[in-house]
Amino acid sequence: MSIFTNRMQREAETIKVMVGIYCRHHHELNVSDCHECSKIQNYALDRLHYCPYQEGKTSCNNCPIHCYKPSMKDEVKKVMRFSGPRMALRHPILTIFHFIDDRRKEPVSISSSTKPKRYSGENPEKMKNA
Numbered sequence: 794m795s796i797f798t799n800r801m802q803r804e805a806e807t808i809k810v811m812v813g814i815y816c817r818h819h820h821e822l823n824v825s826d827c828h829e830c831s832k833i834q835n836y837a838l839d840r841l842h843y844c845p846y847q848e849g850k851t852s853c854n855n856c857p858i859h860c861y862k863p864s865m866k867d868e869v870k871k872v873m874r875f876s877g878p879r880m881a882l883r884h885p886i887l888t889i890f891h892f893i894d895d896r897r898k899e900p901v902s903i904s905s906s907t908k909p910k911r912y913s914g915e916n917p918e919k920m921k922n923a
């Protein structure tokens with residue numbers, strides 16, 4: 794699977810790229826050497842991994858659940874706001890897909906076999922602010 798065919802992989806890659814741009818500019822580090830940015834990146838990747846919508850997800854911005862806890866939501870927004878405009882030149886393909894993916898305004902249902910086990914059968918409302 795690749796970023797061209799797998800939305801989850803594409804979103805994970807986008808998160809890594811955005812946190813990387815932010816960290817290099819603000820801390821002059823690679824994310825793996827930065828405690829603050831590693832924490833943000835790992836949190837976002839963890840949320841993505843356990844997203845109940847998986848391939849049917851919206852952008853997190855349009856999500857009816859908003860599973861991020863408020864403090865981390867603010868941190869991730871700060872990173873996205875900074876890195877979003879800077880991503881276009883360095884990663885044009887990811888940027889184009891990001892805009893295309895962002896056009897989905899509501900989650901669509903997907904096969905239960907693609908959902909992560911941890912949340913199968915649970916009400917997504919329970920995930921709020923996890």
Ligand code: SF4
Pocket residue numbers: 840841844845846850851852853854856857858859860861
């Ligand atoms: S539940 Fe919503 S906010 Fe959480 S990862 Fe999935 S789409 Fe994003």
